[in-house]
Amino acid sequence: MRGRRFLATLNSVTLDIGRIRRDFPILHRSVRGQPLVYLDSAGTAQTPQVVLDTIDGHHRRHHANVGRSAHTLAAEATAAYADARAVIAGFIGAADPDEVVFTRNATESLNMVAHAFEPAAAEGDPRWRIGPGDEVVVTEMEHHSNLLPWYELCRRTGATLRRLRLTEDGRLDLSALPIVIGDRTRVVAWTHVSNVLGTVNPVQSIVARARAAGAITVLDGAQSVPHRPVDVDALGVDLLAFSGHKMCGPTGVGVLWGRAELLATMPPMLAGGGMVADVGANGFTTLPPPARFEAGTPPIAQAVGLAAAAGYLSGLGLAAVHRHEQRLISHALDSLAGIDGLRVFGPPDRAGVISFVLDGVEAADLGRQLDRAGVQVRVGRHCAAQVCERFGVPALVRASFHVYNTLADVDALAEVVAAARKGAVA
Numbered sequence: 001m002r003g004r005r006f007l008a009t010l011n012s013v014t015l016d017i018g019r020i021r022r023d024f025p026i027l028h029r030s031v032r033g034q035p036l037v038y039l040d041s042a043g044t045a046q047t048p049q050v051v052l053d054t055i056d057g058h059h060r061r062h063h064a065n066v067g068r069s070a071h072t073l074a075a076e077a078t079a080a081y082a083d084a085r086a087v088i089a090g091f092i093g094a095a096d097p098d099e100v101v102f103t104r105n106a107t108e109s110l111n112m113v114a115h116a117f118e119p120a121a122a123e124g125d126p127r128w129r130i131g132p133g134d135e136v137v138v139t140e141m142e143h144h145s146n147l148l149p150w151y152e153l154c155r156r157t158g159a160t161l162r163r164l165r166l167t168e169d170g171r172l173d174l175s176a177l178p179i180v181i182g183d184r185t186r187v188v189a190w191t192h193v194s195n196v197l198g199t200v201n202p203v204q205s206i207v208a209r210a211r212a213a214g215a216i217t218v219l220d221g222a223q224s225v226p227h228r229p230v231d232v233d234a235l236g237v238d239l240l241a242f243s244g245h246k247m248c249g250p251t252g253v254g255v256l257w258g259r260a261e262l263l264a265t266m267p268p269m270l271a272g273g274g275m276v277a278d279v280g281a282n283g284f285t286t287l288p289p290p291a292r293f294e295a296g297t298p299p300i301a302q303a304v305g306l307a308a309a310a311g312y313l314s315g316l317g318l319a320a321v322h323r324h325e326q327r328l329i330s331h332a333l334d335s336l337a338g339i340d341g342l343r344v345f346g347p348p349d350r351a352g353v354i355s356f357v358l359d360g361v362e363a364a365d366l367g368r369q370l371d372r373a374g375v376q377v378r379v380g381r382h383c384a385a386q387v388c389e390r391f392g393v394p395a396l397v398r399a400s401f402h403v404y405n406t407l408a409d410v411d412a413l414a415e416v417v418a419a420a421r422k423g424a425v426a
């Protein structure tokens, strides 16, 4: 395996994967006596030393609350937090750092948007109006985090949830776009990249249709922002959500980006310290975004760590990261295709995610066999029950890549899967 890893390094045109791997201390541990093969980056990506050092350094030297006190440490922490916002804005091509809201994760970001509709409409902004007869559009490939908040919005308001369905090869059925998105559509929320199928969804064409209908557009970037260049201006969406821990940053921090003029009309989901302009006997007024959405002590060290992760990925170049992952996925598709009884879900042109089932071996059992070989994959419904239902499978095995993976990692996966199949038919 080591030889193959070296070859993968040599074959890498733009990135020195061997050097990159040395940036990630965890990759050098073993699992059950085997070298670690980490193939669950769609779940959580690993953290490079520079991020660990940045968070550690922040705690050692600048740890204090932000935006509240005038002492030196508070000023340093406040400046570091503001710098982190600016870095993230640059990372996604946002015009203004104030369009970047730090949240706990993509899930919280999406919930914040879904919770804004009724109070924003009550304040008189027609873009947020929603009620019986109105429609919310999602797709059949959404992660529960971009489905359940919309179920809840529909339950509260009497609106109807509509779905863009999937084709047999795991793409969105775009022929239905003019039927599903229409005059009654108030919001369209969809994932940029499927966390199960790896499908890369169109953005501009959906935005154009939604905009013609006067609907707000919300893009779930949890599986795209960490892996490819994402520019909010070019995409044209109104709001974008993603998580820090999937982009080599720490857990506990996510982002909601929104167009300044739309964020300005959006009420907060949480109220508390740090988000108020004025408090009186009977109520309060809120600060403008982003502070309005960051009630309580925000994830300060986490945001600083996330900015370091964004800097690390930018240093490698997101286009190069994407290219490397494309080599991995094409090798995975080729290697797994040769295994009898294996069914891969999703289209051939895809992001670095591959989900499959193997005849005669339950997904959970295959996951255990892989784990015994040190290969860490995710098994189950992947918080996307609709996808499992669509394809009639109770659970799938998912391997997912990031920049530190090698062709040898893919070979290790394929070897164990092939052996499991042999064992099942023996």
Ligand code: PLP
Residues within 6 Å of the ligand: 042, 043, 105, 106, 107, 108, 143, 145, 146, 191, 193, 194, 195, 220, 222, 223, 243
């Ligand atoms: N959206 C997609 C497409 C995801 O894959 C995930 C997590 O796997 C989420 C949203 C939710 O991310 P988090 O759990 O970090 O909030």
